[in-house]
């Protein structure tokens with residue numbers, strides 16, 4: 558049995574992943590801002606203190622080691638907080654827990670990004686997240702919201718996350734330490750996060766047009782869990798630095814020959 562740490566474990570994709578891993582006999586330490594039976598750690602990843610608390614409690618609960626980390630916590634809001642949670646929170650989860658992974662067995666790490674990461678972004682937000690400048694990133698996100706481009710905030714945080722994953726994956730700290738580090742990019746998944754998009758008929762039509770999923774349509778969170786399980790299992794020895802699209806074909810439709 559392996560010990561996994563899964564953020565965002567109280568709902569949606571994180572919960573489905575945590576439950577699958579638990580059902581397969583692994584130990585899962587869940588973390589979330591919300592209290593739930595699936596999360597032993599309650600931490601707010603939008604704050605520096607919450608991120609430090611996650612690392613501290615994970616070290617304690619894991620006994621100084623973890624075998625895999627899944628950074629799934631995120632918000633779907635077109636608001637600067639998306640930069641703090643989906644960008645800084647996810648990167649801090651992976652970077653902060655890396656020393657525990659280095660002490661683990663067949664360590665693996667994965668970030669839940671999004672198809673949105675390859676859509677239009679705001680370069681100022683992406684650059685600030687990658688520079689680790691949260692104040693500048695939040696200010697750039699606020700500026701985007703003010704000029705009516707709030708949709709770029711979510712995509713930019715996810716773009717920064719996948720860029721960070723690809724850069725870090727091949728460094729001594731990750732590949733050199735034998736730790737595969739990947740991201741998945743889901744299309745639309747039916748969870749509380751996407752519910753507002755699918756409840757409103759007008760937004761639903763817009764979503765159908767912007768995220769075309771010719772294979773099997775929108776996904777349920779349980780349909781993502783096997784891929785996360787594989788990429789974070791000892792069986793994955795050579796996939797690293799990848800963004801794996803699990804999107805029913807949306808990326809192939811939208812970017813065709815560019816991929």
Ligand code: NAI
Nearest residue numbers: 565568569570590601602603630631671745746748750751
């Ligand atoms: P969800 O809303 O069901 O679950 C997200 C979880 O993250 C919640 O339990 C929430 O409490 C937690 N969370 C939010 N803010 C937090 C914070 N500050 N600190 C700690 N935990 C926090 O949403 P879902 O859909 O399961 O999303 C999981 C991930 O998948 C997110 O990163 C999201 O961006 C990504 N994603 C979701 C898609 C979808 O269509 N649902 C599509 C592509 C990516």
